[in-house]
Amino acid sequence: KEYHVAIVGATGAVGQKIIHLLEQDQELQFYIKKITLLSSKRSAGKVIKFKGKEVTIQETTELSFEGVDIAFFSAGGEVSKRFAKSAVDGGSVVIDNTSHFRMSKDVPLVVPEVNAHKLREHSGIISVPNCSALQMVTALNPIKKAFGLERIIVSTYQAVSGSGMNAINELMNQSEAMLKGEDITAEILPAKNDKKHFPIAFNVLPQVDVFTENDYTFEEQKMINETKKIMGMPDLKMSATCVRVPVVSSHSESVYIEVEQDVTVGEIKKVLEAAPGVVLQDNPTQQMYPTPLTSAGKKETFVGRIRKDLDLPRGFHLWIVSDNLLKGAAWNSVQIAETMIKLDLL
Template sequence: MKKPVVAILGATGAVGQEFIRLIEERNFPYSELKLLASSRSAGKKATVNGREYTIEEAKPESFNGVDIGLFAGGSISKELGPEAARRGCVVIDNSSTFRMDPEVPLVVPEVNPEDISWHKGIIANPNCSTIIMLMALKPIQNLSKIKKIVVSTYQAVSGAGKEGIDELTDEVKAYLNGEEMIPHILPSKSLPKHYPIAFNIIPHIDTFQENGYSKEEMKMVNETHKIFHDDAIEISPTTARVPVYRSHSESVLVETEDELSIEAIRKAIDAFPGAQIQDNLQEMEYPMPLYTSDKNDVYIGRIRKDLYNAKAVNLWVTGDQIRKGAALNALQIAEYMLDHEMFK
């Protein structure tokens, strides 16, 4: 196939900027590149592979002649996703807009690449926490059916975008200067009340639902069921925001149908693409967000049997939210489609 025409929607944001870095790093092929954003960012400049581009305002006609649309996320996906698809563009979308649409595949390329084949113009990128968790659990699922998952997340402020990153920096500076920390973003910009994230943990990401779980927590439940094609898995999530710039961490208990040895689990994870074991207690080696930031792989450590359930193991999982949790996963979907000649 000829090199595709690629458009990045949201090119000035954290995920959009990561798309640009990854396209350069991975030598992603393209014949033309369009950088799109809102009218506020139109006219700004960005350099990709040594060439300067002018950011264009994203409109439906922006996708005429575009083969791949890498959407960084946001509410604009709801409007422009279907418009781009109608124009023959394959949209790979980072927002939550299409994830649970039964007509839209929800894909982690290492986990369920076969679902890409039935797309109808839009492919959804899962939530960052879901991606990071399933990269650790898919090797286990390959050994034995998963029955139950209990997960607690420790999510970096990068999950709230550039504004979340800036807020942590501003609050740390204010605190160290003896000034009042005035939060504006977290737990969510849309909520009426905000809390400082510096030197704090906020057990609240997105809005709370009637069942007492947050929308972020229910994303992990619903998306895992869809990706694994198994609604019978019992999933109990708790998601929290922590004062870390990049890389989400997760404490995961997973119960399987069969009893598995730690050795078998280690071997399966070690052989799984995109997953790395970092688990040497004697040398105090285990995954930490400071050291997994800007890395493509998801790191798994503290692998140990549950104390009371022989069919359950506990894991500590860390992965870069902006990379594998967002931009890299989307780009890998496009790479898979190119490798398998899935573009018309």
């Protein structure tokens, strides 16, 4: 079968990566007969080349989804809220990268390596988890399956691309200005819709998204709620601190876990070596561990620095890195489409 694919947010950081994967990925498991590229009015009329053919970007409307089999949404929660239902009514399956539907009961929140079976329960919309939760569960779910999992405490080091193209430009412009000794301005980070903005160049911001009532940010709360939903563990003990760092691509995470069984570092490494989508990069004597620069552009989730807690016998520390635009968004979206086709759901 051949598929008509639409990309809402085609000019955005994630949309561009989805287009790239659909065009360049030699291992892509399905054939595209037509691609519809959608944006806001601002970019409508621009032309993008897809597989040698020119495709004109169109403004997203309720009527954009006629004949579309798969619609990838990554244009922000408001756009998904406004148009996802029209796409579903028009017969499309929506794969949504925004947080808008993630916690809805009838919407599967899927990482194919972890809970592909949930795709069978879909009613038109499938949500892609928050990038920070996504890479973490990819690495932790195999450990949970093998040894049980009681608790997670995570601190993130998140790339600016998670906030979109404008945030990437902000980091670049501020860095250049800093090096030239010029004044710098901040308009996007830490959160576009918050009152104050702070420089990210040569800085670290302990705020990703706006604050909620309990003094955790939405990003932290999303990470916690979504991890519990994806792993099917409503009672998991978990807290998170989400931090923005001056990195373009790939989120890093320092993760502390407590497992249920007595287990060695060697046994954990063995499980991760066999885990789908995970690459173990852990050898202190060789200074081998994942970093954002070495992980950017790759589809896998990389894990290193695995070591025993010094006090708690079932406590372990890990360092988890993955490209937030690929596994954290675009690749997980394309992988969902491939898995649905494999399961005969599309």
